[in-house]
Amino acid sequence: MPRRLADTAAVATAAVVTVCCLALLASCLDGTAVYWFGGWVPRHGIALGVAFAVDPVGATMATLAGVLATAALTFSWRIFEAVRTLHHALMLVFLAGIVGFCLSGDLFNMFVFYELFSVAAYALTGYQTTDPGPVRGALNFAITNSVGAILVLAGIALLYGRAGALNLAQLGQSLASRPADRLVIVAFLLLMVGFFVKAAVVPFHFWLADAYALAPTVVGVLFAGVVSELGLYAVARVYWTVFSGPFEGVQGLRGILLVGAVTTALVGGVMCVLQHHLARMLAYATVSHVGLTLAGFALLGPAGTGGAVLYLVADGLVKGALFISVGIIEHHLRDTDERRLAGRGRHLPWVAGLLVLGALGLAGVPPFGTFLGKALLEEAALAAGQPWLIGLFVAVAALTSAALLRATGRVFLGLGPGGGPAAARRGPDESAVRHPHAHPTQVAPAVALLALAVAIGLWPGLTAAAEEAAARFTDRPAYAAAVLGGAAEVPAAHPPVLLAAPAGWAVLSALLGLALAWAALRPDRLPAGPRDRLARAAAPAVAALRRIHRVQIGDSVTWLVVGMAGFGTLLALVTR
Amino acid sequence: MLKFLPYMVAAWLLLVGLYGIVTSRNLVHAITCLSVAQSSTYILLLSVGFERGGTAPVFLDVPVGTRAVDPVVGALTLTDVVVGATVSALLLALAVQAQKHQGTLDPERFGKERD
Numbered sequence: 187m188p189r190r191l192a193d194t195a196a197v198a199t200a201a202v203v204t205v206c207c208l209a210l211l212a213s214c215l216d217g218t219a220v221y222w223f224g225g226w227v228p229r230h231g232i233a234l235g236v237a238f239a240v241d242p243v244g245a246t247m248a249t250l251a252g253v254l255a256t257a258a259l260t261f262s263w264r265i266f267e268a269v270r271t272l273h274h275a276l277m278l279v280f281l282a283g284i285v286g287f288c289l290s291g292d293l294f295n296m297f298v299f300y301e302l303f304s305v306a307a308y309a310l311t312g313y314q315t316t317d318p319g320p321v322r323g324a325l326n327f328a329i330t331n332s333v334g335a336i337l338v339l340a341g342i343a344l345l346y347g348r349a350g351a352l353n354l355a356q357l358g359q360s361l362a363s364r365p366a367d368r369l370v371i372v373a374f375l376l377l378m379v380g381f382f383v384k385a386a387v388v389p390f391h392f393w394l395a396d397a398y399a400l401a402p403t404v405v406g407v408l409f410a411g412v413v414s415e416l417g418l419y420a421v422a423r424v425y426w427t428v429f430s431g432p433f434e435g436v437q438g439l440r441g442i443l444l445v446g447a448v449t450t451a452l453v454g455g456v457m458c459v460l461q462h463h464l465a466r467m468l469a470y471a472t473v474s475h476v477g478l479t480l481a482g483f484a485l486l487g488p489a490g491t492g493g494a495v496l497y498l499v500a501d502g503l504v505k506g507a508l509f510i511s512v513g514i515i516e517h518h519l520r521d522t523d524e525r526r527l528a529g530r531g532r533h534l535p536w537v538a539g540l541l542v543l544g545a546l547g548l549a550g551v552p553p554f555g556t557f558l559g560k561a562l563l564e565e566a567a568l569a570a571g572q573p574w575l576i577g578l579f580v581a582v583a584a585l586t587s588a589a590l591l592r593a594t595g596r597v598f599l600g601l602g603p604g605g606g607p608a609a610a611r612r613g614p615d616e617s618a619v620r621h622p623h624a625h626p627t628q629v630a631p632a633v634a635l636l637a638l639a640v641a642i643g644l645w646p647g648l649t650a651a652a653e654e655a656a657a658r659f660t661d662r663p664a665y666a667a668a669v670l671g672g673a674a675e676v677p678a679a680h681p682p683v684l685l686a687a688p689a690g691w692a693v694l695s696a697l698l699g700l701a702l703a704w705a706a707l708r709p710d711r712l713p714a715g716p717r718d719r720l721a722r723a724a725a726p727a728v729a730a731l732r733r734i735h736r737v738q739i740g741d742s743v744t745w746l747v748v749g750m751a752g753f754g755t756l757l758a759l760v761t762r
Numbered sequence: 763m764l765k766f767l768p769y770m771v772a773a774w775l776l777l778v779g780l781y782g783i784v785t786s787r788n789l790v791h792a793i794t795c796l797s798v799a800q801s802s803t804y805i806l807l808l809s810v811g812f813e814r815g816g817t818a819p820v821f822l823d824v825p826v827g828t829r830a831v832d833p834v835v836g837a838l839t840l841t842d843v844v845v846g847a848t849v850s851a852l853l854l855a856l857a858v859q860a861q862k863h864q865g866t867l868d869p870e871r872f873g874k875e876r877d
Contacts, residue, residue, distance in 0.1 A: 294838060301845045312856050318863045325856050332796055339803045347810035625785050697836050738869045740784045747780060
């Protein structure tokens with residue numbers, strides 16, 4: 187197939203998928219859209235067939251994946267001159283798997299789609315087989331995630347043995363009558379850990395940096411934008427449809443999930459600051475934001491869920507734009523290490539602008555959609571009696587935006603130790619520059635993604651819509667009725683969210699991020715005594731954190747087992 | 763006791779497979795261990811749907827109400843086998859590439875490019 191034809195076909199397919207998902211989203215706003223394959227509709231409330239059950243949250247995830255895939259394919263138009271159509275085919279299979287995963291109302295089908303997009307993702311990570319890095323990243327990614335998938339399947343088998351059903355609504359209905367016993371707890375543990383691996387919740391995240399950073403940057407757009415989030419989506423979907431009944435009275439579950447969320451957010455944030463490789467920095471920013479989103483889901487209520495979904499969508503768009511920007515840098519300068527790139531990005535002012543805007547988006551500054559998501563999350567945290575979570579949100583936003591602003595300052599302005607004015611004067615390294623200016627098909631997708639993230643932030647009535655969608659997402663009986671019986675749902679009304687205090691927190695996050703970035707770039711301006719004391723005090727912890735993250739395949743599976751044992755022990759304690 | 767035997771076998775296979783992956787110094791060995799862990803799910807699924815004294819789930823020429831094993835788990839296991847085969851094939855292909863470029867199958871001797 188001629189190259190341009192393949193490009194056009196791939197972009198057009200992804201765009202059509204996006205439009206269809208949007209149409210689906212619009213059509214399910216009034217009530218869950220259910221489709222039974224082969225006309226196997228439930229009889230007397232018993233589901234034998236396999237269904238797609240589409241609610242606004244699932245349709246939103248599918249749309250997000252479609253948007254990111256369209257942007258990534260448009261971007262790859264000029265990047266991969268040498269690559270054959272294999273890349274396009276894999277990207278479309280990947281997208282198909284994700285869309286199926288988001289729409290499925292059947293637990294086993296969720297597993298099949300999960301494996302489908304995972305296998306496409308492994309292949310996409312490792313297909314640049316001339317390079318040793320991606321192959322190594324893909325191996326660790328594939329083995330760790332396959333172990334996760336095995337755990338998910340074992341959990342499904344146990345649930346099927348107990349309830350005799352695979353439909354999410356049916357499972358929820360038949361488990362709801364009794365509190366969780368040992369079998370249900372073990373099934374819950376297996377399913378949650380399996381999805382936590384995909385979501386890269388600490389300590390199940392060790393595969394992520396290698397996979398995201400060593401994969402082609404185009405693929406990173408989808409990975410960082412939507413794949414980790416899908417793990418969280420699955421956690422929330424399965425919890426609310428299946429396990430919310432038997433775990434209703436379990437008080438400690440929220441605490442366990444919050445511990446995981448806080449650890450993930452902080453480890454990801456600190457590791458993000460410690461990176462110099464731009465894609466690796468974004469990979470850890472993803473981990474950190476997964477922690478933040480998990481905190482929203484962990485509040486186990488509609489408000490936190492709504493905030494988490496809104497945040498996750500806006501954050502995915504921003505992260506996609508950032509990955510594209512890093513891809514442009516890689517394409518033009520043949521490098522993504524901020525130290526080696528110091529001062530070499532001066533002729534790409536567009537990209538600098540994109541990175542700064544992206545950093546502001548990560549910090550959750552209005553009018554980015556991340557701001558609205560965070561405002562909802564903060565409100566939910568206050569309502570749930572966990573006001574300290576706001577501090578976590580500020581810290582995460584400051585850390586990730588600081589890392590990005592520091593890298594931008596170094597690459598585009600030549601600031602910082604190591605670079606210095608000499609490096610800045612050197613200007614673009616002609617030998618390394620193939621194309622002097624960024625091409626519109628490279629910059630446009632990133633600009634479009636950022637514009638969408640802003641549009642989400644400015645859309646009137648979106649917080650109310652998100653809360654309503656979340657109220658439906660977390661309403662197990664209504665979901666079961668919609669799937670099995672076709673009863674109408676009554677969405678509850680919500681008071682409008684107050685945005686003044688969250689705006690203050692957002693500005694504080696951005697200022698903290700800016701201050702941290704400045705401190706990293708101009709350490710000579712800081713008072714020497716406290717600076718050196720702080721550096722000495724932090725050094726052992728930083729070294730330990732770096733050492734832990736230098737992992738082989740075996741290590742990341744070891745951490746998986748350890749994490750599962752820990753989670754299982756805590757679950758056993760709180761359900762005693 | 764015999765009733766729980768398949769479940770114990772499934773748990774054993776999962777643990778043995780994970781142990782193999784964790785301690786492996788050879789990619790092909792690690793991938794085989796992954797298949798071992800995966801086969802625990804086959805046993806688990808099949809034993810969940812097993813019916814003592816049941817026939818194969820073919821309801822032709824048998825009286826209504828004949829005991830049969832659950833056909834759903836059979837379908838799930840088949841899907842699972844296909845998925846497992848796909849993953850193994852892809853992983854082995856990656857291992858071949860790793861051997862080609864690194865000259866070794868030992869993940870600990872792969873070149874490092876981390877900061």
